[in-house]
Amino acid sequence: MLREARKKELKEQIFLQALQLFSEKGFEQVTVQEITSRCGIGKGTFFNYFARKEDILLYLGESQIDLLQQSMEKHRNVEHPKAQIANVLCDLLHNFSTHSELMRLVTMEILKSVHLTGQESASVLQLHQQLAGMIGSAKDSGKLDSRWAPEVIASTVVGVYFHTILSSTLLEGQHTTLTDAFRQQLDVVWDGIDGT
Structure with a gap:
């Protein structure tokens, strides 16, 4: 160990x-x-x-998947699925923002490289699958009443997550934190996700 x-x-x-x-x-x-x-x-x-x-740049995604597992375990008892998802993804964003300048560099290099983008898609797929599992469990237990399939909801949330990262990378003058920006954007889309 x-x-x-x-x-x-x-x-x-x-x-x-x-x-x-x-x-x-x-x-x-x-x-x-x-x-x-x-x-x-x-x-x-x-x-x-x-x-x-080049593989150094992919380590960001790998380390985020490790952190995702830890965060999901840490927040597994959070009752409301939106709060659980927000807590988990904000943990990832906090890790990202700890080294924000360096993470911006990684993001830009991955975007410039077709090879790296293809390799990074495996981490994105894993994130999507984990979120879809969380959402499916919330629907099955009655904690989430939504007409949308877990995969569709997961895709939407992942889109908001990466939009937050890209906005931070491309628009450096923002006055809000990554986690605050993500929570605000999740609030907007959650109204369309939650049927209650």
Whole structure:
């Protein structure tokens, strides 16, 4: 267990140091050698964690899926499905906003790369499936009365979530936090989701 924690910590360190370098020099200009030097590790160690430099950017999605699982467990007893969804996704957004400048960089690089966008779609699909499961359970238990299928609701919520991230990335002068912006937008669409 301790070994796994150390491995995860090192992967996170490589990720954050690489993002810092990308921010300073630009993604294309940074080499694996520079990343390993900054982290104090060898290239072999780097390649144990990331197959290539581009895969560092995908770690954001992977780490968000891990956090999603933890957050779903933490909020599993929240009664109202809207509050449960908001709490879970706000945990993810809080993680995103902790390193906001670096996360903006990751988002922009993923948007520029067809390969990275395709790879990141697996994380998006996982997020969608987890939310659809939560929503389906809420409908089955009578906590949510909606004419919409869980998959449709999940797609809508995921759309709001990523709109919040993209707005933050593209419109940097916003005065509201990511979580506040998401909660406001979720309020708007929830009126169309909840049949009560």
